[in-house]
Amino acid sequence: MKRLFHVSDIHFGAEDRAALDWFAGRVAAEQPDAVIVTGDLTMRARAAEFAAAQAWLEGLERPITVEVGNHDLPYFNLWARFVTPYRRYRALERMIERPLDLPGLSIVPLKTTARFQMRLNWSKGNVTRRALSATLAQVEASPDGHRVLIACHHPLVDTGTRSTSRTRGGRRALEALAAAGAHAVLTGHVHDPFDIMHPTTAGPVRLIGAGTLSERVRDTRPSFNEIRLVDEAIDIRVREMGAD
Incomplete structure (x- = not known):
């Protein structure tokens, strides 16, 4: 059995300190095989927020992969957003978009953020053909028989949560990932957990969303997903602070 902790939207700068301490305590006590962070480490991509995020992540002392969220791109400094959008991530470089290979399991990153979009709301998702090609190459390179999770x-x-993603290129990407053999897609952004089977022409794909450990809650208290992989099964348990 493999056990993963899937967390998202921590938003240092608007973090819930009690929730962070609770999650870190669960990691220390239960020692998951890996921690998957699906974006929005920070609130405004400030240097102090990234420094706090780095210290917290290193304190977990587990294998970690971190995806870039829309809040992790410079918000006020347009020059930095367009020219050096990931400069403040450099201290976290070894964790960012890091593929994880565990026995029988591959966790593969997919970039869904954009510096610029031809629409008013740049917070929404965008999967470029280049980003999708890079992810598909990693999926295809996964060892035979591995369960493949996309992060x-x-x-x-969109999956019916109060917040939306409206990801451009998302349906095309999902079809391609399913055809390549991906079993599930792990995401964040909407601040509420979900778990659905989504049909594609290549067969169903599991869509798994994590909540938030920030003060910016929606319909669910601060939470994370515990993912257990036993043989062919993927079991999801939403762990809510105050109920766990």
Whole structure:
């Protein structure tokens, strides 16, 4: 059995300190095989927020992969957003979009953020053909027999939560990922957990969303997903602070 903790939208700068301490305590006590963070480590991509995020993540002392969220791109400094959008991530470089290979399991990143979009709301998702090609190459390179989980920030299709992703290229990406053999897509962004089977022409794909550990809650208290993989099964348990 493999056990993963899937967390998202931590938003240092608007973090819930009690929720962070609770999650870190669960990691220390239960020692999951890996921690998957599906974006929005920070609130405004400030240097102090990234420094706090780095210290917290390193304190977990587990294998970690971190996806970039829309809040992790510079918000006020347009020059930095367009020219050096990931400069403040450099201290976290070894964790960012890091593929994880565990026995029988591959966790593959997919970039869904954009510096610029031809629409007013740049917070929504966008999967470029280049980003999708890079992810598909990693999926195809996964060892035979591995369960393949895709990790990205934005849900590729909307799943009925109060917040939306409206990810451009998301349906195309989902079809391609299913055809390549991906079993599930792990995301964040909407701040509420979900778990659905989505049909594609290549067969169903599991869509799994995590909640938030920030003060910016929606319909669910601060939470994370515990993912257990036993043989062919993927079991999801939403762990809510105050109920766990």
